[in-house]
Each structure stands twice: as structure tokens, then as C-alpha cells.
Amino acid sequence: MGKLTLTAGLCVIIASLGLPGLVTGTTLLPGNPCNGRLDGNYANPDDQHTFYQCVAGNTYVQPCPAGLVYNPSKDYCDYPAPTTSTLQGFCHGKVDGNYANPDDLHTFYQCVAGNTYVQPCPAGLVYNPSKDYCDYPAPTTSTLQGFCHGKVDGNYANPDDLHTFYQCVAGNTYVQPCPAGLVYNPSKDYCDYPAPTASTLQGYCQGRADGNYRNPDDLHTFYQCVAGKTYVQPCPAGLVYRPCKNACDYPAQT
Numbered sequence: 228m229g230k231l232t233l234t235a236g237l238c239v240i241i242a243s244l245g246l247p248g249l250v251t252g253t254t255l256l257p258g259n260p261c262n263g264r265l266d267g268n269y270a271n272p273d274d275q276h277t278f279y280q281c282v283a284g285n286t287y288v289q290p291c292p293a294g295l296v297y298n299p300s301k302d303y304c305d306y307p308a309p310t311t312s313t314l315q316g317f318c319h320g321k322v323d324g325n326y327a328n329p330d331d332l333h334t335f336y337q338c339v340a341g342n343t344y345v346q347p348c349p350a351g352l353v354y355n356p357s358k359d360y361c362d363y364p365a366p367t368t369s370t371l372q373g374f375c376h377g378k379v380d381g382n383y384a385n386p387d388d389l390h391t392f393y394q395c396v397a398g399n400t401y402v403q404p405c406p407a408g409l410v411y412n413p414s415k416d417y418c419d420y421p422a423p424t425a426s427t428l429q430g431y432c433q434g435r436a437d438g439n440y441r442n443p444d445d446l447h448t449f450y451q452c453v454a455g456k457t458y459v460q461p462c463p464a465g466l467v468y469r470p471c472k473n474a475c476d477y478p479a480q481t
Contacts, residue, residue, distance in 0.1 A: 259286050261279060262284060264281050264284075267281055270297055271297065276295070278291070278299075278304075289474065290476055292463040292466075316343070324337075324338055324359075325356075334354065349361060352364075375393065380397065381394075381416075384413045391403060406418060430457075431450055431457040432450065432453075435452045439451050446468060448461050
């Protein structure tokens with residue numbers, strides 16, 4: 228049974244917002260971190276969930292997708308490095324290797340020389356002890372038993388829920404979930420970020436300068452004005468648009 232894979236390149240694609248050719252972010256003046264630096268991406272020492280993008284000496288703050296941090300050695304947003312568990316006794320006397328965490332299927336125990344480490348799985352995945360790696364949860368048989376009857380094996384869009392898709396195997400129907408915030412794209416046959424859609428508020432950007440504007444009705448999206456046309460742009464899952472930074476960011480702590 229095939230499984231979907233999100234490549235590291237996707238992290239690079241989703242690290243910036245806006246239409247092709249547009250750079251979004253907040254120009255930081257004074258104290259411009261990009262002053263004198265070559266064009267490129269640099270770590271933000273004050274916030275690992277964002278990074279600096281330097282363009283012609285200007286600084287733009289770019290957010291990572293929810294739960295990811297910028298990795299300067301790889302030059303893209305990645306999952307945080309694993310941390311040591313406080314359950315020091317779990318691996319005592321056990322052979323080195325990985326073990327299921329019965330309290331949290333989204334993590335697993337790694338035993339090294341009797342020491343216990345809690346390793347996280349990527350978002351939406353669970354540890355599979357029989358395969359010894361993080362995998363998509365075991366598919367559950369859909370109540371729509373007839374959907375795949377007579378269909379060629381493969382993946383199909385679920386018209387009732389874009390965040391899942393149907394997987395047909397030997398005439399059987401399985402409902403597969405997409406990772407948080409993604410939707411199934413049948414033309415690409417994998418889960419992807421939703422495509423930006425043109426706003427029905429055709430008049431919003433009329434007379435406004437090109438740029439991004441706050442959507443007062445939905446903080447998880449923002450308006451992008453281009454040549455008087457209005458586009459609704461979604462923020463990555465869990466983020467909200469911050470006009471002061473001109474970027475999607477984590478909600479303010481309350």
C-alpha cells in the first residue's frame with residue numbers, strides 16, 4: 228500500500244508567503260540584520276520559528292510552518308531536534324533500539340546505552356514498531372464500502388472532506404488523512420497546502436496600494452492586493468496574520 232511523502236523541498240516552498248515574485252515580511256530598521264550581508268536566508272537568534280531573508284540589503288522576517296524551526300545548516304524549516312526524556316528508567320536493562328511509547332503514539336522511546344530518549348514523529352505520523360519508523364496511521368475501512376468497487380487501485384479525492392482522501396486497494400476503500408493544515412491535491416496525488424483563492428470581495432483592493440492587508444473576519448487569512456485585484460491568502464496551520472510584521476506568526480500569548 229503506497230504512502231505519501233512530504234519532501235524537504237516543501238518546507239522551502241511554504242516558508243514564504245504571497246504570489247511568485249513577491250517578498251513578504253517586515254523590513255527591520257534601524258539595526259538591519261541584513262546590512263552588509265549577501266542575499267540569502269539567515270537564522271533569527273531571537274525566534275527559531277522564523278528566519279531572516281536578506282534581499283538587496285533589506286531584512287524580511289519569514290515564518291516557518293507551525294511546529295517547525297529554521298535549520299541554517301539545511302537552509303529550510305525542519306522539525307526540532309529530539310530532546311532527552313525524563314523517564315530515565317525506561318531503557319534500563321533494555322537492548323539498544325526503538326520502542327513504542329504506549330502513552331503517545333506520535334512519539335517513541337529510543338534506548339542508547341541504557342539512556343532513554345523521547346523521539347517525536349513528524350506531524351500526523353505515528354510510530355510503527357513492526358516497521359521501526361514513523362508512518363501514517365493504519366488506514367481505517369470507510370463505511371463507503373462501494374466507493375472503490377470497480378475502480379483502479381490508487382488515490383481519489385474525497386468530495387466531502389478535502390483534508391482526507393480515498394485509497395482504493397483491490398476494490399476495498401480506505402480513508403487516509405492528510406497532515407494538519409493540508410488538503411489532498413488529486414492532480415499531484417499528494418497532500419499539499421490549499422491553493423490561494425480569489426476573494427469574492429472584488430472591491431476591497433480597489434484604490435489600495437499593492438500589498439498585504441489584515442482580514443478582520445478571519446485572522447488566519449489575509450488580503451493580498453495586486454493591481455487592484457483582491458486575493459485571500461491562507462496562513463500555515465495554527466498561524467495568524469500580523470500586520471505589524473506583514474507575515475503570518477504564532478498567536479500572541481495570553
